[in-house]
Amino acid sequence: MSIPGLGQLLPQPTTSTTRIVALKRLSEWRFDASRSSSTGVKVRLISGTAERDGTELALNKTYTFVRTKSKILTWSGCTLEISGESQDYVTDFPVAEDSPMVSYLNLHFELQAQRKAAANATRRNRPGPRVMVCGPQNSGKTSLVRMLAALSTKMGGQPLVANLDPGEGLLSLPGTVSAAVFGNVMDIEEPAGGFGVGSTPSSGPSAVPVKLPIVYYFGREKVQDDVALWKDLTSKLASSVRAKFSEDDEVRSAGLVLDTPVATTNQSDIDSLVHAAREFAVNIVVVLGSARIESTLQQILGQEKTSSGEPISVIMLDQSEGVAARDNDFVKSIREASIKEYFFGDSKRTLSPSTQSVSFDDVAIFKTPDEEGYETPPVGQVLEPAEITAGMSHWTLAVMDASVNDPPETIRQAPVIGFIAVADVDEDRRRLKILSPVTSRLGNKPLVWGRWPEPYINLLG
Known part of the structure; x- marks a missing residue:
């Protein structure tokens, strides 16, 4: 079926066999690889020129897209080699300048x-x-x-x-x-x-x-x-x-x-x-x-x-007609992946985060006041010391570029120098197991516990 402005639609997921997609001038190959396997969708530019959001693809180099909804655009026409499962379609225009x-x-x-x-x-x-x-x-x-x-x-x-x-x-x-x-x-x-x-x-x-x-x-x-x-x-x-x-x-x-x-x-x-x-x-x-x-x-x-x-x-x-809707499940999966990649890297860069055990007394964790008990949720409140409990497990905390002795308002508006993840809380021994991208100790840097993103994943599980 052909629809003006969209060209040839491919409503069903493609098979994993390699296929060739030829794009006319000022047309796009739009794809949804958000639910594809860990191997992702592989794209190779065979001829012509093409780009993704302004960055050009190199000729005959294979690119792999995982958890991605995006597009490949050509200004003058190109041929792509595609392998892997995705939902995709080609957008073109009867008048390219449209x-x-x-x-x-x-x-x-x-x-x-x-x-x-x-x-x-x-x-x-x-x-x-x-x-x-x-x-x-x-x-x-x-x-x-x-x-x-x-x-x-x-x-x-x-x-x-x-x-x-x-x-x-x-x-x-x-x-x-x-x-x-x-x-x-x-x-x-x-x-x-x-x-x-x-x-x-x-x-x-x-x-x-x-x-x-x-x-x-x-x-x-x-x-x-x-x-x-x-x-x-x-x-x-x-x-x-x-x-x-x-x-x-x-x-x-x-x-x-x-x-x-x-x-x-x-x-x-x-x-x-x-x-x-x-x-x-x-x-x-x-x-x-x-x-x-x-x-x-x-x-x-x-x-x-x-x-x-x-x-x-x-x-x-005008917004592009082919903009892909990002549902809650897709956004959640990207959010979880971004947290994991911050500490462990991705397929290109493997990181080795540090696991540390620290005493409750050696960290200063702040949060905004709880909303319970307010007819109207507090807005713009300064920070207060947070009670360390098991409920803090698996949350990420921001490490602030400030001193624990600074006023709460100074801490709240300080730049972030990194993040740690709370892997476990031992209330009996008053110890925290934390995951950090670097091996150095926190020193007197204050930590801030926000209300989002919520702890969807156990990074050490």
Whole structure:
């Protein structure tokens, strides 16, 4: 069956036999390997050129995708060799220029023009473009962010990429907001389909050269779980980004690409987007797949200027028709895998985490006050000492770049230097068994116990 704009659909899982897929100009091979075997789906570019989210595939190199819903795009046509089980289909357009990828590429060209202007010696005080990408669930936000960042690095830039969605992880575990400089090509085989932790420098050697990420710990799944804390951490991250701009001219001229939480048209979500736009002084706001969000942001931000006096452009781009919906089971599996890979590595990098036994008296663990007993859940509360019980088993705790003697508010807003996992709690002996990516002791670094992600897995089981 052929559907305009989608081409030939393959609704049934393919067999594991090797097959050839020929793609026309500006068409895509979309695949769902989220439930495939551990061997994954293997893809080899036989002829032509192709890319995944802005990063080019090498000719005749085999790539393996596991736990992935994504796409391979060709601008000029290509032939792929596919092996392994997946659900897949080809998208093409009767008029190739109708592909939303054309508008994404045009956006990249506009960003490059602004980067060139920012690199001019007469404009050294003004950073390159700061573009914020937003939209509803499954609109393709993170894929566009990946694409824009990858195209910038391909042109020799070193863009800052920041993530404000605590449900995702940018070179960190979920439950954080973070930013990092991308100075080279991204990992095409990244399993999460976003910016997973598989290549984070904090968990081991990186296949994708980046500078150390800046990470702040939110400890919740959604912005709405503590809007005040999220806004505080967003402001802290924005301040760190400005510091990066001031100390590195190449990063400053390359600018920022900002990923945001899933947004609806309710006022709270709009307020959060406006807060992010102002804090990061973005001059381009891209909205995918929602005319109402675009119209609302246009009314608010379209009348403003950045701190550098630049007008703020709010534009709407079509979302890709082939964006894959990520159900709860898929998201959960990615989250579990990211935690495991942080400590143990993946198929490319095997890590050997340290297992330590520590006394209750040798660690300082903090948490936000419990919500029980409140008519309204406490919002933006400072931290309090946590009671160590068996209920802490299998949770991940953030190690904060602060001192245990610092005020709770200082600890709460401190950067994260890593994570540990609580493998076991022996209340009788008052001992904790912890799993750490490094062998060094915690010293006087405080630990923060968030409310999310919940302990789905036993890492030592």
